[in-house]
Amino acid sequence: MLLNLIHRPIPTDKKCVEAFEFQQDVAHRNGFRTTILLPVPALFDKATIEQVKSYRQDYGDEVGIYFYNLNCREFKEKFNTLEYQYWLFSQADKKKIADWAFEVFGENFGFVPSAVGSYYFDVDSLAYIKKKYPSVECALATCFEEGANVFRGTNGYWHLYSEGGPWWPWIPSKNHIHAPAMNSAQSLDVVALPHLVRDMLHSILHRDDCYASHPANLLRGKIYKDKGLAYDLNFIDQYIHQEKFNGGYSYYNMFVGPNWVASRHYYEEDVKVSRDLYVKTLNYLGKKKKEGSVQDMTMTEFGRWFKANRKLDDVDQCYWKDILYGSRRSIYWIRTNGYRATIDPMAGSAITDLRPYASQVKMPVGAGAKDLWNGSYPFVLNQYRKGGINYFGRAGVFSASILFKDKKFDLTFERTEIESLDPDNRSFSSPFTLETPEGPLVVEKTCKFSGSDITIDFKLISSPGKQPVEVTQYFTGVQGITGSGDYPEDIRGITMEASNAQGKKRLPISYTSKMITVENPTKLMANLPKLDLKLSLVPMNKCDSGKIADACLSGPMYQMALVKTIKPKERMSICLRIEKK
Template identity: 30%
Template sequence: MILNLIHRPATGRLRSMFDLQQQMAHSLGLKVTVLIPYDTMFEPDIVQGLLEDHSRYGDELGIWFGEIATDRMNEVFECREPFLWLHTQENKRRIIDTVLHKFSAVFGCAPRAVGSYHLDAESMRLLHETCPEVQTCIAGCFEEGVKVFHGCNNSWYLFNEGMPWGPWYPAQNNTLRPATDEDEWSGMVAVPHLCRDLALSYEGRNDFFATHPANVQRAMANEGSSAPYVFNLVDLYRYQERFNHGFSYINVFVGPNWLSGSPNIQDTDAETQKLYYDYLSYFVKLRQEGALQDMTMSEFALWYKRNVPVGAAQIYDAKEILYGGGKEYFWSISPQMRLTLDLCQGGSIGDLRPFVSQIPRCTGADTSVGVMGSNPYLIHSQYRTGNAHHYSDGSRTTLLVGCGNETLDLANTPLRLEKIQRRDDAIFLQLSSARLSFSNGISAEIQTSYEISGANLRIHRTLHTVSDAAQRLRLTEYVKGCWGVTEYPESLKGVILTVQNVQGKKDSLEFSYLGRTRQFAEATSAAVYIPTLQTELALTTDLPCAASIVEGYLFNPYYTLSVSRELEQGEEITTCLSIHKQL
């Protein structure tokens, strides 16, 4: 595991808390990157202390482009917008020039590391052009968006959903998407603002559950200075090394404001500070055991460029470790797509982002998306209903298994990941067997495995055993989706649904919210084209199957693709869910 420990200086009463953080890190011999806000560069005593720490301990000095709406900055730009990524392009350029010039004047060099809660494509381009010495940046907050917005009483306008959870090579036109190759790469190595709990990130507000001890205190997942969860989360990140060629990454970035007088923490300052020190001490213990290496941010960027090729996929086996509920989610990310499988619901897709479509994303007052930096989804079972629990089901996938007039839904059967393998550029998953029982006494066991490659998910279903070997069961691969960036429906007008039979004949519907259906008894594919995203989502099969397309209606605004085939014991059906960019 590689650790980046990041600090941010403060003025006034919090100056002593920053000094305390520095003393803790230096006493433990940990490498530190200090990201410095613009206003702090005007404080001679703080600047002198930073230069001394740089000389004595090797602290890396960089820039924090977070909250910039200070009185000093407002005088220059006459705009109280607090965050760089939300300014106009012209203001972004002027702010970057101003801050870089001040940093160079004060510290005598250009920064090699910078950070912000988000750096959109235009901000990153301007930074790279203006200061090519910058090697790395904090560029986004993993899955901060709708749920954090609601959790902050609808006041935190940061929308970074659909991005990587670990380090990545940001694409030039969308910094929250991994670049396909070096030609598309923006030139910096990006890391997330904190490393989040990927089980709780999917289910709820994840700014409570990250590599930030005080955030965990805010979630009340501690008892005084005792918080086993935050240490277990470190170990869960270490666990991912076995799936990612021996590599895992973690960062810690706790502002001084969290260590004293925080209104969000119920514990005493002494308990909070002890927990922070104990947390840093755990990294030292891991380092002594040979399980961890601490680096500055720019050192890590150089290591990453030497060891991780542009375009490489990352995976994460997310086990729920706080509540003990046994939930498990699997995440994979590549330049083609980001995929989340929900093992609690039969291994169905819970979240799917179409990176292969290379959708551009620039935020700011002069852009069409404004604050919405999130990457659109094609499936999102948390925001858009998922498995039925009130009116009807919504955005999700599943396997429907029919026997006579009865149909069982695999999403109602929790499964486990039994095997994860990587071969070349493909990822292979094997799930535990699903045991289903019908009311007529027939029972069956179904084995599911997945192959993930690029923008393709191959789904293998084997009817392993049936209690009555003569009984045939109908297996239906079911995909119900929509597109969006929040929990509210976007327009599906203009969306085209198409089903194609084995002779190549097509039947299509243009989405008009009329609830229509088209189907073929022997077909090869069912697909949907979303012109807003220039994206096609297709469900294809290797063998002739019955296939259908279903148009939703306003009270159930989704598209549905399905293919089905009757199987007997020992037979299997293989389908492929794939994403294509269509101009």
């Protein structure tokens, strides 16, 4: 597992100065080199500059710029503003701020840094930095904080929130910081890192800012009181285990400031508790390094490793089991350069969250931009927001139902397991045993992921009396950006089409509940102009019928569904295609 240990000093508080030195000492005692990202106020503190130069010379630590906390006297005098978050400035001002910060850094250190960071980098700002300062190779680009629970928890710092991006490093496209580049022409040519790595199950169930690689999260989530350090160490082991699903590759980072281990900090626990957590966490990582399970790098070293060893079309996978409660819950995530998908065995291995990177939607943020502050990447499936499973049992999922005679099983409400996980082929199977009055019905679902396609295959293993079943694979679509509110967004403007050999039928979204059915469909399609996106359901073997359905206001989701009757040992196979319109 590759490790980035990233520290940021706070020179304006003497207690934080001592705490930063403590963090550096703990890292160095364990044989780790750190990347020190200097917030703008630190660029004007001579003592911090000299201290960081010493760390760089004595330990090989890296130093870069952190575009955050733009509220020091020098900044206010220079730009005459109350704004202090870099990505919220106008594009013209962001360029001026970047040039100013690089100039001050160069005056202090005599070189241009190759590592930079921000709580959130909008793509236009990072593109400008890369073009003006081509030596920049790696950027701490976004904070992987998922879900409405995190959004509510950010309180007064609502503008820090962004979601929908990769949970591991990626090379962004020139269109959206969260969208991985699909080819070299799109590539921003900078390796982007998430702010931290997270508990991938509780990223959807709870607040993942309570369950992450920052040891302070144990304080925020009060986990340490019941479980001591067990959760934190299991968390590290779980990330090491992800090598199994990613060809031997796994990534981990810790990006921490000193305030939470300072003698006056914002948690109710004594500072001895927080310092003990940091020492034991780094000691454990140090032990894993000695065992050969962990390799530490600076940000720039990792960026170079990533470009040399990971291709633009490489896939990241995560199979995460519940280490907080020890339940049977698990979750599977996959990220291609065409999409990011979340698959929940608790919901019948339905796809419960889908981010369509293939659309490469442009969403600039900052003063003067259309979207102002929300840099999240949109979703087109989302069970966990916008009402969840409330509307007549409908949810924003890609799932299926099985009809045996007059008994219907909606698999979204059936618990299953992920089995036969094949990381190399990016596929897995999930079995279902459904109880009918005549005996058990056994079905196997297989999912395969590639590029911008997702193929779902259902096989009827056995049924009472070898009778046939009707399989309906349905896509209940939504559209939105978490953080824009808990209420559903207006999806008018979306149009659906159902095609067969006889022609094409069209249905615009207008909240009428109208449904159109065609026999022997060749394709069902939804056009989402707001996202510059086209979603298609394509039969891979002949289907009996296809349906498209308008939303209603109490169930504001559109639906596409393919239907096929199969006998034992027969299959129904369809493909979801995600394309730029």
